[in-house]
Structure formats: C-alpha cells, structure tokens
Amino acid sequence: MTTLELKRWFRARMVPVVAFTAVTVALSAPLVHCARARADAVRLAREEAARAGEALRSEMQVRPGLWRYGAAKLTERLAESGLSRTALVVLDGDGRRAKVDSAALPPPRWALWGRAEVREGGALLGTVYVAEDGWPLVATALELLAGFSLLGLFLGAVLLGVPLRALGEAEGRIRRLLGRLALTLQEEDRRRIARDLHDGVGQALTAARLELQALRARAGLDASEVARITARLDEALEEVRRSTAQLAPAALAELGLRRALERHCATVADASGLVVTLSWDESVPGLSAEAETACYRVVQEALANAVRHANARAVRVVLRARPGGGLLLQVEDDGTGQLPDAPVGRGLEGIRERARLLGGEACVGPAPAGGLRVEVTLP
Numbered sequence: 001m002t003t004l005e006l007k008r009w010f011r012a013r014m015v016p017v018v019a020f021t022a023v024t025v026a027l028s029a030p031l032v033h034c035a036r037a038r039a040d041a042v043r044l045a046r047e048e049a050a051r052a053g054e055a056l057r058s059e060m061q062v063r064p065g066l067w068r069y070g071a072a073k074l075t076e077r078l079a080e081s082g083l084s085r086t087a088l089v090v091l092d093g094d095g096r097r098a099k100v101d102s103a104a105l106p107p108p109r110w111a112l113w114g115r116a117e118v119r120e121g122g123a124l125l126g127t128v129y130v131a132e133d134g135w136p137l138v139a140t141a142l143e144l145l146a147g148f149s150l151l152g153l154f155l156g157a158v159l160l161g162v163p164l165r166a167l168g169e170a171e172g173r174i175r176r177l178l179g180r181l182a183l184t185l186q187e188e189d190r191r192r193i194a195r196d197l198h199d200g201v202g203q204a205l206t207a208a209r210l211e212l213q214a215l216r217a218r219a220g221l222d223a224s225e226v227a228r229i230t231a232r233l234d235e236a237l238e239e240v241r242r243s244t245a246q247l248a249p250a251a252l253a254e255l256g257l258r259r260a261l262e263r264h265c266a267t268v269a270d271a272s273g274l275v276v277t278l279s280w281d282e283s284v285p286g287l288s289a290e291a292e293t294a295c296y297r298v299v300q301e302a303l304a305n306a307v308r309h310a311n312a313r314a315v316r317v318v319l320r321a322r323p324g325g326g327l328l329l330q331v332e333d334d335g336t337g338q339l340p341d342a343p344v345g346r347g348l349e350g351i352r353e354r355a356r357l358l359g360g361e362a363c364v365g366p367a368p369a370g371g372l373r374v375e376v377t378l379p
C-alpha cells in the first residue's frame with residue numbers, strides 16, 4: 001500500500017510555526033499591558049515624589065534644623081498635599097535616612113519607585129522616594145496571560161487540527177484512487193498478455209496445425225500419426241484459449257458480473273467435477289467496473305484454490321448486500337480447510353489486496369460446514 005505521509009510532512013513543517021503563533025498570541029497582550037501600566041505607575045510615583053518633595057521643602061523652610069525630628073508635622077503637610085496614604089523614604093542631604101519615614105506607610109512588596117530631589121540654591125537638601133503599588137499591574141498581567149494562553153492554545157489547535165483533518169481525508173481519497181489505478185493497470189497488463197498469447201502463440205499453433213494438414217496431403221503421411229500430433233496441437237490451443245479467458249475475462253464486459261460468474265462456475269464444475277452453486281441475491285447493489293472485476297477475480301482465485309487444495313466436493317458462491325450498505329461476497333467449500341502456517345502462494349494475499357484497494361476487507365477462515373470460507377466486503 002502506498003504511504004503518502006502528507007500529514008507527517010505537514011505536521012513537521014507546521015508545528016513550529018503554530019507553536020510560535022500560539023506563544024506570540026499568549027504573550028503579546030500581557031507584555032504590552034505590562035509595559036504601558038508600568039510606565040503609568042512610574043509616572044504617577046514621580047509626580048507624587050515631586051509633590052512630597054514640595055511638602056518637605058516647605059517643612060524645611062519653616063524648621064530648617066528640626067524638620068527631620070517632626071514626623072507628625074511632615075505627615076500633616078503630606079496630608080495637605082493629598083499624600084496621606086503614601087509609602088515614602090526620605091534621605092537628607094548627606095544621604096542618611098531621615099526619621100520622618102516613620103510617618104509613612106511601609107513600601108508595598110511590588111513597589112515601583114518615583115524619586116524627587118529637594119534643592120535650595122543648588123545645594124541638595126534631601127531626596128524623596130515615593131512607592132506605587134505594582135501588584136495590581138502584576139495581577140492584571142497574570143490574568144491576561146492566563147486568558148491569552150487559552151486563546152493561543154485554541155488557535156494552535158484550530159490551525160493544526162483543521163488542515164490535518166482535511167489532509168487526512170485527502171490522503172484517504174488519494175490512496176483509494178491510487179489503489180484503483182493499480183488495479184486498472186494490472187487488468188490492462190493482463191489484457192495485453194492475453195492478447196499477445198492469443199495473437200502470438202495461438203496463431204502460431206493454428207498455423208502449425210494447418211501446415212501439418214497440408215503436409216499430410218502432400219507427402220502422404222500416416223493419418224493416425226498426424227491425428228495424434230493434431231490432437232496435441234488442439235490441446236495446446238485449448239490451453240491457450242483457457243489462459244486467455246482467465247487473464248482477460250471477456251465474459252465480464254460482454255455478459256455482466258452475474259452471467260460471467262454463472263458461466264465461470266459452470267466451467268469450473270465441468271472441468272473439476274465439483275458441485276459449484278452460485279447464489280446471487282436480488283439485493284446485490286450496482287457495482288463499479290473495478291468492483292465487478294475484483295469480485296470476478298476473487299471468485300476465480302477462491303474456486304481455483306478449492307479445486308487445487310481443498311479436496312472438496314462442493315463449493316458455494318454467495319453474493320448479497322450487506323445490512324449497512326455495500327456488498328458481501330462469500331466463497332466456501334466443504335474441504336479440509338487447512339491453511340498453511342506460513343504464506344505460500346500469492347492468491348489469498350491478492351484477494352486481500354484487491355479488497356483493501358477498493359476500501360473493503362477480506363477475511364479467510366473456517367467455514368461453518370467445515371472447509372474454508374473466503375469472505376470479502378466492499379463498500
């Protein structure tokens with residue numbers, strides 16, 4: 001069976017692309033949000049630090065030496081500037097931490113700091129750091145990440161799943177078409193061989209027979225000797241005719257499957273002495289040319305096997321519709337039913353292959369009445 005591996009080929013190329021797309025979708029919105037919200041929070045912290053710096057400056061002007069010991073006063077001034085719930089750190093001009101910090105809230109865990117310097121006549125009197133709480137930003141980013149990761153996964157599944165499904169169906173269709181093509185080519189080959197056999201060996205034997213007759217008249221040969229050779233030639237001709245008919249069942253095209261099978265069963269019965277019965281149910285659906293050829297070949301092979309290997313007395317060929325639609329074909333004999341452990345010839349394998357190529361299946365096993373049953377189902 002041909003392996004196309006379209007799905008594997010597609011998966012190998014698309015998985016990295018789809019994974020990249022899904023990760024991009026999952027990360028882009030949270031990252032953009034994070035960057036913008038962080039810039040906003042830092043700007044706010046800087047503005048608040050500037051206001052706190054102003055409050056500190058006026059406190060320094062009022063109490064230049066004592067400001068650093070008046071946490072209550074500074075808190076008051078900050079409250080006046082609308083900064084009552086601010087986490088802040090104050091350093092004096094020498095970089096030492098001033099006591100006024102005790103008036104402030106403790107800085108949050110995810111702090112984003114804004115900084116402002118307090119200067120007088122160019123000299124650095126102090127520095128104020130004000131913290132903004134960064135947790136709401138982190139929390140929103142995490143929520144966005146969760147939501148967009150789900151979206152990324154869904155998108156990835158759709159991007160990969162939909163084409164894979166379509167490819168799987170296309171692969172199945174191509175495989176069936178290739179199978180039918182193989183069968184058609186096989187039949188074409190058989191027809192060519194049959195033609196060559198008929199036109200080559202057949203014509204040569206006929207010519208030899210005619211020449212023998214002419215020679216007998218001319219040379220006055222012994223009539224009984226000539227008759228013996230002629231009989232041999234007739235046998236060979238008959239053999240060629242049989243092989244030709246086997247290779248290219250003209251009957252199938254001329255008579256249709258039912259009549260062709262009836263004729264073939266009768267021929268086998270005559271030649272082998274087996275009782276061959278054909279049971280054609282009226283429910284048998286209309287079949288394609290490929291399916292008809294397959295049925296004919298399966299019956300041909302199964303009957304040949306019954307004659308050659310089964311030591312049977314009777315063979316039954318059954319064709320009927322399957323309950324779920326399609327065709328059921330059974331050939332069962334009442335012989336030994338002994339299958340070898342290891343595969344021997346090509347006949348049974350050929351039957352399985354024909355069924356598979358047409359989308360059906362074949363099963364070979366014991367028949368209820370003893371012997372062997374070959375069962376083929378076609379869609």
Ligand SMILES: Nc1ncnc2c1ncn2[C@@H]1O[C@H](COP(=O)(O)OP(=O)(O)OP(=O)(O)O)[C@@H](O)[C@H]1O
Nearest residue numbers: 305306309310337338339344345346347348349372
């Ligand atoms: N109806 C049957 N009854 C008993 N044994 C069978 C029957 N059909 C097949 N077999 C056994 O299964 C073997 C495989 O059959 P298969 O048709 O594949 O090969 P073959 O008939 O030996 O050779 P080929 O068909 O290639 O000419 C046979 O050799 C025979 O031993």
Ligand SMILES: [Mg+2]
Nearest residue numbers: 305345347348
């Ligand atoms: Mg066989």
